[in-house]
Amino acid sequence: MSAATDIQTRAADWLLERREGEWNEERQAEFDAWMEESLAHRIAYWRLDAAWGRADLLTAMRRPAFQRRAGSKRKTWPNILRAVAAAIVIGAVAGAVQWFEPGKTAEKTYVTAIGERERLTLADGSQIELNTDSQVRTEIAANQRKIWLDKGEVYFEVKHNEKKPFVVMVGDHRITDIGTKFVVRRDRNDFRVSVLEGVVRLEESRAAPKILTEGEVAVASANRTQIVRQTQQELTDAIGWQRGVLVFDHTSLAEVAAEFNRYSTAKIVIADPKTAALTIDGTFPSNNSRAFMRLAQAVLGLSVDDRGNEIVISK
Amino acid sequence: MVERSEISRDDALSRPQSGPMTASELEAWFVREVLPLEAQLVQFLRRSWRNASDIPDLLQEVYMRVCEAAQKQIPVPAKPFVFAVARNLVIDHVRREHVVSIESVSDPDAVETAAEEPGPDRSAIARDELRRLEDALDRLPPRSREAMVMKKVDGLSRKEIAQRMGVTEKTVKWHLNEAVRALADILYGPEGSA
Numbered sequence: 001m002s003a004a005t006d007i008q009t010r011a012a013d014w015l016l017e018r019r020e021g022e023w024n025e026e027r028q029a030e031f032d033a034w035m036e037e038s039l040a041h042r043i044a045y046w047r048l049d050a051a052w053g054r055a056d057l058l059t060a061m062r063r064p065a066f067q068r069r070a071g072s073k074r075k076t077w078p079n080i081l082r083a084v085a086a087a088i089v090i091g092a093v094a095g096a097v098q099w100f101e102p103g104k105t106a107e108k109t110y111v112t113a114i115g116e117r118e119r120l121t122l123a124d125g126s127q128i129e130l131n132t133d134s135q136v137r138t139e140i141a142a143n144q145r146k147i148w149l150d151k152g153e154v155y156f157e158v159k160h161n162e163k164k165p166f167v168v169m170v171g172d173h174r175i176t177d178i179g180t181k182f183v184v185r186r187d188r189n190d191f192r193v194s195v196l197e198g199v200v201r202l203e204e205s206r207a208a209p210k211i212l213t214e215g216e217v218a219v220a221s222a223n224r225t226q227i228v229r230q231t232q233q234e235l236t237d238a239i240g241w242q243r244g245v246l247v248f249d250h251t252s253l254a255e256v257a258a259e260f261n262r263y264s265t266a267k268i269v270i271a272d273p274k275t276a277a278l279t280i281d282g283t284f285p286s287n288n289s290r291a292f293m294r295l296a297q298a299v300l301g302l303s304v305d306d307r308g309n310e311i312v313i314s315k
Numbered sequence: 316m317v318e319r320s321e322i323s324r325d326d327a328l329s330r331p332q333s334g335p336m337t338a339s340e341l342e343a344w345f346v347r348e349v350l351p352l353e354a355q356l357v358q359f360l361r362r363s364w365r366n367a368s369d370i371p372d373l374l375q376e377v378y379m380r381v382c383e384a385a386q387k388q389i390p391v392p393a394k395p396f397v398f399a400v401a402r403n404l405v406i407d408h409v410r411r412e413h414v415v416s417i418e419s420v421s422d423p424d425a426v427e428t429a430a431e432e433p434g435p436d437r438s439a440i441a442r443d444e445l446r447r448l449e450d451a452l453d454r455l456p457p458r459s460r461e462a463m464v465m466k467k468v469d470g471l472s473r474k475e476i477a478q479r480m481g482v483t484e485k486t487v488k489w490h491l492n493e494a495v496r497a498l499a500d501i502l503y504g505p506e507g508s509a
Contacts, residue, residue, distance in 0.1 A: 002368065004375035005496075012495040016488065020473060042338065043345065043378045050346040051499035055448055055467055245470040283470030298444065 011044040111135045125159040153185035193218045253278045260289040271314035348393035353503035363405045451501040463494035
């Protein structure tokens with residue numbers, strides 16, 4: 001192996017590692033030092049990075065892995081009690097019992113900024129992961145575990161404890177869980193609960209209790225709740241944010257822009273409805289809307305006007 | 316006062332400028348002006364140098380010399396300068412090593428330095444680029460291609476790729492490493508433009 005090939009191999013390792021999830025300040029410092037060490041290192045890295053970046057275009061080739069509509073059961077709940085604060089109770093068959101110090105209460109607030117995400121282990125051993133621009137408050141007491149989802153999207157992996165219900169509050173809505181994996185996403189007063197694993201019970205004051213099984217998603221708006229069944233692929237795609245990607249499947253550019261805008265302070269603005277209706281397939285890094293726009297520019301022939309905090313796109 | 320956005324920086328780079336460049340300016344210039352010459356550069360080096368296994372090192376040295384010079388003053392246009400560096404490098408090596416005769420250094424002036432033809436429209440470029448990428452994928456070693464598609468197209472993690480391919484994460488790391496390097500060789504080297 002030549003000296004140049006050695007350097008390229010090292011540069012390729014760095015390039016790949018930087019794109020994996022476990023990148024941290026320490027590794028960044030080591031990477032900076034390696035780049036600083038020699039111009040040859042920098043050149044090798046730039047060259048590979050440029051080639052790898054060009055291959056981003058390949059994401060446009062992603063074929064939909066499933067048909068969205070086919071086979072999806074859709075049940076609509078009638079609007080029984082309009083404007084009544086709905087209490088949703090999710091229950092699951094309990095497992096192991098955890099020991100807690102009686103009477104002890106700890107209140108904590110966790111916040112992620114735009115573009116950040118954070119995984120935490122709560123005092124009871126449950127794991128949560130906050131997506132971009134999210135806020136939760138937690139209160140772990142002797143007889144109850146309570147989480148307020150003030151905004152954003154959170155993944156819950158609840159440690160079973162039948163004696164200590166796990167309650168998620170979304171505004172006036174109340175979600176109680178006794179153990180499973182699920183995601184709650186809140187957009188102002190609308191929210192959705194997606195069950196990734198386990199069986200949960202869902203109660204609302206405006207409707208009869210329902211059992212939500214794995215793969216079912218409750219979509220709640222001001223006056224109704226729909227339950228939609230999603231495939232494993234759809235569920236996996238929807239939590240792509242946990243590995244830093246957004247997955248689109250025949251998604252309109254309007255929705256794509258709205259998704260990217262959750263992750264960036266630079267907001268994509270679509271100038272006209274015709275452009276907004278274009279559809280996108282593919283997997284894209286959630287933290288780089290500019291890279292996505294460059295791609296859209298090249299593939300869809302759109303014009304992009306980058307004004308810093310606003311990226312205006314038009315046909 | 317000049318607004319320093321990414322766009323204005325690109326504009327600034329397209330005209331001659333003096334003074335030292337930042338690392339990211341040098342990178343942008345290198346990727347835009349020098350890398351596209353790689354295919355011709357490798358062909359030139361192959362014609363000029365008998366031992367094919369030396370080519371990666373010679374190429375690296377050309378890039379080093381070009382970037383060192385560009386740090387001080389950007390050569391405009393880039394192409395004649397890059398090939399002059401390559402020719403001088405080959406001559407230096409010939410003198411130092413007495414391996415090949417001076418006649419084996421082919422005439423670098425034969426490498427055309429004509430101005431760029433007017434470019435095709437944007438969507439045609441995108442289609443060409445996609446075709447080139449698909450072509451590049453086809454040329455990758457099969458296992459590396461498989462790993463790269465899972466990584467790039469499906470957005471899977473190394474762990475997930477390892478599970479799907481039924482190999483260790485370390486093996487996936489190697490396949491991906493090979494894919495990254497081969498991709499650059501294919502996209503920029505003479506094999507890709509063949």
